Amino acid sequence: MESRLAPEWSVSRWFNTGAETPTLASLRGRVVMLHAFQMLCPGCVQHAVPQSIKVAETFVHADLVVVGMHTVFEHHHAMGADALAVYLHENRIRYPVGVDAHEDGHAIPLTMRAYGMQGTPTLCLVDRRGMLRRQHFGLLDDLRLGAEIATLLAESP
Amino acid sequence: MESRLAPEWSVSRWFNTGAETPTLASLRGRVVMLHAFQMLCPGCVQHAVPQSIKVAETFVHADLVVVGMHTVFEHHHAMGADALAVYLHENRIRYPVGVDAHEDGHAIPLTMRAYGMQGTPTLCLVDRRGMLRRQHFGLLDDLRLGAEIATLLAESP
Amino acid sequence: MESRLAPEWSVSRWFNTGAETPTLASLRGRVVMLHAFQMLCPGCVQHAVPQSIKVAETFVHADLVVVGMHTVFEHHHAMGADALAVYLHENRIRYPVGVDAHEDGHAIPLTMRAYGMQGTPTLCLVDRRGMLRRQHFGLLDDLRLGAEIATLLAESP
């Protein structure tokens, strides 16, 4: 099994970041969990987002960065940045969340295309060297996800 | 314990209805479960709405009418009718859902005020005579909810 | 749909009862939920027994009698009355539980045979007139179970 370098993110707007917005390049050396979601996708809202919040809490003292990516590929008018801001506030999401950037004429946003994601929710794990070690469409069991994250964390920087 | 007549609904727009839109008056003789929600309220999305969908399925052959009421009292710009349409579609909600009507200058919509609801989710049970027999803010256990609905169904029309 | 009279119970020993031990005849006029289980049956222990405990709590003020029946039809040596006593104590089961009586040479005990139960867990609902209105092998959803109990409770004594 070989992995490729995780494609850099294309983000039109960030939430929960300071002046410096995150890039994969700037996070090199750390483990990154990227979870792609849509705020009106039931599987995301009911399972994947609560799991991501729990990951962020569980690994708060570990060298893991949790990042959300709002990869809207349908019903764009109902999931704009203003609506997302409310969603993040109501769900008390504190980690950085980017809005996946759209190119004119394409329903599917740029980051989603670069990763070849099939839909939402999709979970990606990027190792300390920036390699995309795991990409999963759908839900991952907590036991397995915890193990996969810890495995990457255990690798030497 | 006494109950009062359930206040009539004030709805600016209905979804999942035909030409005839539902009123409490027109449903007299049947049992009505009204669930008030907001599409970006986490407790609604994760628990109350899935429970209401399950009630509608479980009692499909009973003389029960399930009605949703979108009682938006905060973040109005993010939960407009277009966004609600997407939410209903994505969550496969087939029963009638009304948008609680707003009066200029009031954040809290009319039906919500008439019932004195404290927030979302709120569940109301109306008996065959139109009396408001139960109003509950928060979540109700399935066992108890099933029993309360059946108790009202067992009353003679 | 017709129901038959619920067969009387054959019990070799009762737990959680006083001097007067329950019979279906003595409970006529009340609704009875009988749950048949084995203390080493995983589906019983993980789902049916906790549900029965919850039913007893939820309907504590209603005219419902919850009764457990230990219908051991396999591994008899491991599920004797002494072991059952520990099980009831550890799980804080307070309602009456009977040990289904065995006849020499039959693995399947008498009550289980009289009801024609297919296995454990099995749930039976007996109405106020003593009729067996529901017999279900496996698990029943809380919403449906609550409704079925309340429907029988609503029938006039």
Added chain:
Amino acid sequence: MESRLAPEWSVSRWFNTGAETPTLASLRGRVVMLHAFQMLCPGCVQHAVPQSIKVAETFVHADLVVVGMHTVFEHHHAMGADALAVYLHENRIRYPVGVDAHEDGHAIPLTMRAYGMQGTPTLCLVDRRGMLRRQHFGLLDDLRLGAEIATLLAESP
């Protein structure tokens, strides 16, 4: 934080083993998850044992050994080896399970005492060098447990 060498097990009878029965000494070089339980302890039966079964399945291709220890410290008559055999069979537990050995006059068995366990369920993680790296009374979240196991697995033998 320092850890001590995990005490060797004192077992009066093994289930699910071949001619060679497991010892901590013989497992040196591998990661070991020991879960101490009692077959009539509700928290064990409803949560800890199902979690251990899931761990064994999830890490089936990893260098992890899951071992159960039946640490009976109360109601000894109801949880003998014959009853345990039925319990293991009914719950389809395939990994090795030992009966913690009793010394005359002591309610608490030897392994339980050697580890200073407070009750059941208790979960222990032993690293490749035989050190007791984690001992937890009660339930551990799946996400955290998966991570802790993987962290030990990632250590060089």
